[in-house]
Amino acid sequence: xxxxxxxxxxxxxxxxxxxxxxxxxxxxxxxxxxxxxxxxxxxxxxxxxxxxxxxxxxxxxxxxxxxxxxxxxxxxxxxxxxxxxxxxxxxxxxxxxxxxxxxxxxxxxxxxxxxxxxxxxxxxxxxxxxxxxxxxxxxxxxxxxxxxxxxxxxxxxxxxxxxxxxxxxxxxxxxxxxxxxxxxxxxxxxxxxxxxxxxxxxxxxxxxxxxxxxxxxxxxxxxxxxxxxxxxxxxxxxxxxxxxxxxxxxxxxxxxxxxxxxxxxxxxxxxxxxxxxxxxxxxxxxxxxxxxxxxxxxxxxxxxxxxxxxxxxxxxxxxxxxxxxxxxxxxxxxxxxxxxxxxxxxxxxxxxxxxxxxxxxxxxxxxxxxxxxxxxxxxxxxxxxxxxxxxxxxxxxxxxxxxxxxxxxxxxxxxxxxxxxxxxxxxxxxxxxxxxxxxxxxxxxxxxxxxxxxxxxxxxxxxxxxxxxxxxxxxxxxxxxxxxxxxxxxxxxxxxxxxxxxxxxxxxxxxxxxxxxxxxxxxxxxxxxxxxxxxxxxxxxxxxxxxx
Amino acid sequence: xxxxxxxxxxxxxxxxxxxxxxxxxxxxxxxxxxxxxxxxxxxxxxxxxxxxxxxxxxxxxxxxxxxxxxxxxxxxxxxxxxxxxxxxxxxxxxxxxxxxxxxxxxxxxxxxxxxxxxxxxxxxxxxxxxxx
Numbered sequence: 063x064x065x066x067x068x069x070x071x072x073x074x075x076x077x078x079x080x081x082x083x084x085x086x087x088x089x090x091x092x093x094x095x096x097x098x099x100x101x102x103x104x105x106x107x108x109x110x111x112x113x114x115x116x117x118x119x120x121x122x123x124x125x126x127x128x129x130x131x132x133x134x135x136x137x138x139x140x141x142x143x144x145x146x147x148x149x150x151x152x153x154x155x156x157x158x159x160x161x162x163x164x165x166x167x168x169x170x171x172x173x174x175x176x177x178x179x180x181x182x183x184x185x186x187x188x189x190x191x192x193x194x195x196x197x198x199x200x201x202x203x204x205x206x207x208x209x210x211x212x213x214x215x216x217x218x219x220x221x222x223x224x225x226x227x228x229x230x231x232x233x234x235x236x237x238x239x240x241x242x243x244x245x246x247x248x249x250x251x252x253x254x255x256x257x258x259x260x261x262x263x264x265x266x267x268x269x270x271x272x273x274x275x276x277x278x279x280x281x282x283x284x285x286x287x288x289x290x291x292x293x294x295x296x297x298x299x300x301x302x303x304x305x306x307x308x309x310x311x312x313x314x315x316x317x318x319x320x321x322x323x324x325x326x327x328x329x330x331x332x333x334x335x336x337x338x339x340x341x342x343x344x345x346x347x348x349x350x351x352x353x354x355x356x357x358x359x360x361x362x363x364x365x366x367x368x369x370x371x372x373x374x375x376x377x378x379x380x381x382x383x384x385x386x387x388x389x390x391x392x393x394x395x396x397x398x399x400x401x402x403x404x405x406x407x408x409x410x411x412x413x414x415x416x417x418x419x420x421x422x423x424x425x426x427x428x429x430x431x432x433x434x435x436x437x438x439x440x441x442x443x444x445x446x447x448x449x450x451x452x453x454x455x456x457x458x459x460x461x462x463x464x465x466x467x468x469x470x471x472x473x474x475x476x477x478x479x480x481x482x483x484x485x486x487x488x489x490x491x492x493x494x495x496x497x498x499x500x501x502x503x504x505x506x507x508x509x510x511x512x513x514x515x516x517x518x519x520x521x522x523x524x525x526x527x528x529x530x531x532x533x534x535x536x537x538x539x540x541x542x543x544x545x546x547x548x549x550x551x552x553x554x555x556x557x558x559x560x561x562x563x564x565x566x567x568x569x570x571x572x573x574x575x576x577x578x579x580x581x582x583x584x585x586x587x588x589x590x591x592x593x594x595x596x597x598x599x600x601x602x603x604x605x606x607x608x609x610x
Numbered sequence: 611x612x613x614x615x616x617x618x619x620x621x622x623x624x625x626x627x628x629x630x631x632x633x634x635x636x637x638x639x640x641x642x643x644x645x646x647x648x649x650x651x652x653x654x655x656x657x658x659x660x661x662x663x664x665x666x667x668x669x670x671x672x673x674x675x676x677x678x679x680x681x682x683x684x685x686x687x688x689x690x691x692x693x694x695x696x697x698x699x700x701x702x703x704x705x706x707x708x709x710x711x712x713x714x715x716x717x718x719x720x721x722x723x724x725x726x727x728x729x730x731x732x733x734x735x736x737x738x739x740x741x742x
Contacts, residue, residue: 081655088650088651089617090652099717181648270650271649274656276649276650277649277650359688359691542647542651543647544690
């Protein structure tokens, strides 16, 4: 979207805003080395440190494949079992902060200044909010998670220390197991993850559009560190944001590759091996590179729109094929179940469901947090002109409702197929295969499974290309027009990190990477909440009077 | 029309001088065109501030070289990629009959990513004067 801003046509400026007067000039710490014929424009030391560490990580993981797997697994178990209370508490704080932004007077602050007008229509804005957040995840977990919780809840040993059931489970009671399974799934895909995204996005939008600071994570911390944010405290924050984004994305890419491979095996009989997954990642990264080179409007946006249309078509098909009335009634009852179980599921203490809390919730919270710089920056860029209240209500509620609908359609239909058609193979299948087993129980299975594989692959591409743009912006010190060769570097290394993690321990390694980078970034986000309130309270509120 | 990157004005002196000489010789006005992101940049906090700085730059050039000048600022969500298309759009909107543009000496990377000047010259339907 390129808009003409003639001098006299510029909405001048966007009305009163509290610009932070700082001596720092965007790009002043950048260096412009030439590597062969390629000119770079990179932040020193953010690019150098994060780039070198990522290269070292890829090399070491590939060289020491045998010992990398157990090491990653041990790290994941240590963090999720010892710090589950921290992740759950942090998640709850993020939700409360978002609610506070809705109900307090700061909700009338407008992103981009008091006279700013939205860049996108509601429909376009909502589409992009949703497309940014959870594409691959919804494809991977849409069937597998509700089924996993349902199966563990209905099993005889539900509620015992060895059980993976949420809360106390529902041994022998299929209806209660379904209710609990859907509530637990929606809990992981509802308000909490979107609250994490919303805080990062709101902070970035506020400090960039209203305060005039560079579009990097460190800008959120100006109220805390002042001018020191341009030094090492800020460098550390940005480097952690790069790691969190890269490893969070690599986790998604690894999951996507596993599921695309499972789907290709299911539809065409392609062998389901790590080698095939590596080839898939290479091929898809190549497509992502083309998208990156076509830019935000010509690549990312076009693919996102294709995604939305195809995903909506698949969702509608499952809703009608699975029984539209049962999906709609399930939507309401699942929403009620989510509301009833929200407090018990989010409680960090006084629970016996260690496996569920540590293995599922802790991992998810860490994963969402590690994705937050990437999704947050994307949401920030498309939310200019909205008030804080409007922004928070939309970012929290709209994607949550879509997630509830998606999980109800896919997960609810799968549970019905198990209960009513005896398709126990859905429950027995590997996580990445459950979607295709469910689709095989509906009409046109070959076509819908193929569409499923295509969706996974295209979501994979859009995650990779938009993630590259975000990491490139952070490592270029907030410049969005750094040389294109830098995007190519990050896009390539996202693929390489995903390959390295798959070779060095598979899904366990991917989850360990997300959890490990999510933890330090969770601490950073908690600090960001304070900075966000400080920034919001210094802003002029509401719409400027026309005469003003 | 003269595309300018306000971040690197010091690198544009040859093109600016060439454009000014041509403008004075033919008595033509010059439109200085710039492309800025919507986010804060090294040049400005926001697009409107950028537009004001570009206009100030244009008037400075006018008073320095003694020709008529105006400016036209464009915003882009992804200037690194959109810049060539934006400049081509600007050629039409400014109704320019000559584009004077600074460009680097061609090298091997031009086979992968053509220079902005080369790209505009390849696709523009008006004359483009590239200054090396």
